[in-house]
Amino acid sequence: MEKRVRVRFAPSPTGGLHMGGVRTALFNYLFAKKHGGDFILRIEDTDQNRFVEGAEAYIIEALKWCGIAPNEGVGFGDGKHAPYRQSERKELGIYKKYADQLIEGGHAYYAFDTSEELDEMRKRLEAAKVSAPQYNAVTRQNMRNSLTLPEDDVKKLLDTGAKYVIRLKVPRNEEIRFNDIIRGWVVVNSAQVDDKVLLKSDGMPTYHLAHIVDDIEMEISHAVRGEEWLPSAPAHILIYRYLGLENDMPKLAHLPLILNPDGNGKISKREARFPVFPLSWQDPREATPYVGYRESGYYPEAFVNILALLGWNPGTNEEIFSVEQLANLFEFERVHKSGAKFDPEKAKWFNQQYLRMQSDHELAEAFRPTLKEKGFEKDEAFLIEFCKLVKEKVQFVHEFWDHGKYVFIAPDTYDEKVMTKKWNDQSKALFTRVLNVFENITNWTSQTIHDDFENLVKEAGKIDMQLLRVLITGVAGGPQLFDMMALIGKEESVKRLSTALSKL
Ligand code: GLU
Secondary structure (H helix, E strand, O other), X not given: OOOOOEEEEOOOOOOOOOHHHHHHHHHHHHHHHHOOOEEEEOEOOOOXXXXXXXXXXXXXXHHHHHXXXXXXXXXXXXXXXXXXXXXXXXXXXXXXXXXXXHHHOOOEEEEOOOHHHHHHHHHHHHHOOOOOOOOOOOHHHHOOEOOOOXXXXXXXXXXXXXXXXEEEOOOOOOEEEEEEOOOEEEEEEHHHOOOOEEEOOOOOEOHHHHHHHHHHHOOOOEEEEEHHHHHHHHHHHHHHHHOOOOOOOOEEEEEOOEEOOOOOOEOOOOOOOOOOEOOOEEOOOOOOEEOEOOOOOOOHHHHHHHHHOOOEOOOOOOOOOOHHHHHHHOOHHHEOOOOEEOOHHXXXXXXXXXXXXXXXXXXXXXXXXXXXXXOOOOOHHHHHHHHHHHHHHOOOOOHHHHHXXXXXXXXXXXXXXXXXXXXXXXXXXXXHHHHHHHHOOOOOOHHHHHHHHHHHHHHHOOOOHHHHHHHHHOOOOOOOHHHHHHHHOHHHHHHHHHHHHHHO
């Protein structure tokens, strides 16, 4: 029988969740949704040195903002497999018994080496030109562990509370094979695999042991995670095997990296000139705050859409997908093996598409707070007209202000380039006639402004529209001019034109 689909997102609370992490969560979410399964949030906090205050709450808020909340796990669901924090699970002794089982089966051993001894080993191997020094089937023979020390000594050390770690006993030369849903068959020789620490001296399990125990106990069907875990997967296969759980282990899927726009290397939060975090993040240990996608004005739906296409393709040229559509379409067969380049300009384009899907009413309400901040208040009808006028130009709601502030503020300077080129006595005389025409319009609409203006053109010859725009708004570009003047109103438009004529 096929296992029920149960996937987990298992971040370590070591900082703000970056976009790569959110993409991992998203692919898990989509896969669970598609198969009517469960999506679990497990917090892997066994590395107490790297624990960051606030990171867990941040992760939960970010998943909620993205609209991809788990249905089980820390902060979610009915807690059937609780606790979901590994530090709490450790307190219940969940991991220790698996480590003991491995020891009893002869597949793990106690290692008593101090950090100085480990350093020495590393130096010794480096001096012997070993390229990647590691604790393994060869080097462990010269170290202080339960494989090299006499049994009595080991017992004494354990009885007297000596510090130790438990390590996996990796065979010297054995082929390890596993099938990754995205990468296909992966074959690694065990000589490449080090004797990973499974249980640390503080009694905490490492990620390697803990995630395996939890994936088994939480009945996880698929472990979907970042590519950076691929090199550890062979060791994980051995652990499952030695625990007699190879047939119960989840299927593995290692997602490709998200790369910098230039394609070289992983996105770096310090170097990126675009948001890297879903929500603004301030690491309590660092001075630099990072601005999030949310605070940059992205719609969560747009952000999710962007992430979905980083490393996955729908098999068509379509690009705009709701989360529901993504969940219907998603399959690992269409996840790529190679890294996905992130394009910040394209990300903005996505936001623009979502902005255009909003109703004018929604846009008006979204823009209202910005306008208020700038010191203006307008009624709903006005704001709706304003948004209609400007929305084609913007990618973010906050840009409504930059592109349309002339509607609210009369100019005090006039585009120099246009004025130098086009302003002279003749144009001044012509625009005095324009002012006169405008003053006489009784029903002030875009259409009547247009018609009366065109009538004047017939009489007086060509009138420079760009110059008119500069006289009314101060700048050379912007939304459709007569529409904008209709919105500005007759009184204000006429006032602006006559002020310009008297000043210039
Ligand atoms: N705690 C690991 C991480 O933060 C999880 C890896 C996994 O999903 O197995 O990347």
